[in-house]
Amino acid sequence: MGIETIGVIGAGQMGNGIAQVAAVAGLRVTMVDVKQEFVDRGMATIRKSLAKMVEKQKMTAADQAAALGRIGTATDLSGAEGWDMAIEAAVENETVKKDLFRELDQKCRPGAILATNTSSISITAIGAATRRPESVIGMHFMNPVPLMTLVEVIRGHATSGATAAAVVDLAKTMGKTPLEANDSPGFVANRILLPMINEAIFALHEGVATKESIDGIMKLGMNHPMGPLALADFIGLDTCLSILQVLHDGFNDSKYRPCPLLKKMVAAGHLGKKTGQGFYHY
Numbered sequence: 704m705g706i707e708t709i710g711v712i713g714a715g716q717m718g719n720g721i722a723q724v725a726a727v728a729g730l731r732v733t734m735v736d737v738k739q740e741f742v743d744r745g746m747a748t749i750r751k752s753l754a755k756m757v758e759k760q761k762m763t764a765a766d767q768a769a770a771l772g773r774i775g776t777a778t779d780l781s782g783a784e785g786w787d788m789a790i791e792a793a794v795e796n797e798t799v800k801k802d803l804f805r806e807l808d809q810k811c812r813p814g815a816i817l818a819t820n821t822s823s824i825s826i827t828a829i830g831a832a833t834r835r836p837e838s839v840i841g842m843h844f845m846n847p848v849p850l851m852t853l854v855e856v857i858r859g860h861a862t863s864g865a866t867a868a869a870v871v872d873l874a875k876t877m878g879k880t881p882l883e884a885n886d887s888p889g890f891v892a893n894r895i896l897l898p899m900i901n902e903a904i905f906a907l908h909e910g911v912a913t914k915e916s917i918d919g920i921m922k923l924g925m926n927h928p929m930g931p932l933a934l935a936d937f938i939g940l941d942t943c944l945s946i947l948q949v950l951h952d953g954f955n956d957s958k959y960r961p962c963p964l965l966k967k968m969v970a971a972g973h974l975g976k977k978t979g980q981g982f983y984h985y
Contacts, residue, residue: 706787706816706873710735710780712803713792714745716977717820720848721790723749726770727762728877733775733782742776749774752849783810788873790842792820795945800824801832808833816866818842822942823889823949826859836861840870843890844879846938854879859886888953889946897946900938901962903931907982908964914982932982935965936975944969 707730711722714736722734722745736742753770756762762770783789789807793799800819807817817839819829830836841857854874858867867883874881884890889897903917912920918930935943943965950959968974968981975981 706869707731708785708787709733710783710786710789710811711792712736712780712789712807713820714742714776715792716748717844717846717848718792719745719748720752720846721792721820721844722774723752723770723849724877724879726773727753727766729773730876731773731775733777733786735777735780737778739778742778746774746776756849780806780810783807784812786811786815788816788818790818790820792844795822795824795942797824797828800829804829804832804839808835814838816840816869818870820844822893823946825888825953826857826862826886830859830861837863838866840866841886841890842870842874843892845892852878852880853892854881855890855892856881856883857886857890858883889950893946894950897943897950898959900931900935900943901947901959901965904935904962904965907932908962936981936983936985938975939977940965940974940981941969 709725709730710733711718712735714734718734722732725732734742734745736745750771753767757764757767789811791800791803793803800821804817811817817833819826819841820843821841822843826839826841830839833839836859839859840862843855843857845851845853856867856870856874871881888894906912906917907914914932918932921927921930944961947959947961951961972978973980976985979985
């Protein structure tokens with residue numbers, strides 16, 4: 704199952720990163736978002752990222768130009784029939800994803816793979832919204848996509864072996880390391896990561912230590928490159944809350960209960976780096 708043409712749905716930090724690594728790997732990419740300003744912003748981010756790679760001599764100017772030439776943009780799915788695969792990188796909301804996959808199912812050609820970059824939502828549930836659940840799979844990239852090597856590959860209940868094999872091969876083509884997980888709330892990465900972040904927020908909420916101490920202890924004591932509160936800001940506090948709610952609902956276990964401070968900050972619109980204010984100022 705050769706994959707040469709990909710549609711990436713979403714031009715935000717995950718979508719434009721996926722589009723970039725796919726184009727650098729030699730794939731033809733269409734990056735789609737609902738507004739032209741969103742795709743323009745995504746393309747600006749890609750250009751800046753590739754320029755840094757040229758500056759650091761990680762790629763040539765000719766390769767940079769070739770990669771940019773392989774990326775097209777759109778504000779709808781009218782060209783989806785020409786894709787070998789779609790990778791969805793939209794908001795972490797099950798209803799939004801199911802609606803999008805129903806539309807992709809209608810517009811993509813038979814046999815095209817439909818992948819989601821969800822970090823926690825059931826692949827089985829998303830696949831069930833389509834008429835091709837055997838071709839639906841999780842392809843969870845890590846942020847920032849151009850730098851992080853892991854891709855968590857998650858099969859839904861009906862995902863075929865051929866689909867999984869094609870996605871594993873694609874991840875390798877993109878220069879990533881694919882590691883497989885079964886469909887369970889949060890999969891592996893966020894089932895382990897988000898409770899740690901949540902516990903750090905509880906420690907701050909309960910006055911155990913300052914944010915600087917909490918992050919410093921985890922960096923210096925556990926050799927983490929970034930403290931959990933800074934990492935939460937980088938991920939987006941709204942995304943952290945969404946994942947914790949999926950874990951809490953999926954397992955019906957109070958150990959996944961989101962910290963009240965996290966809920967309050969999201970309600971205030973303090974979502975982290977993307978809004979300029981989270982646990983830290985940006």
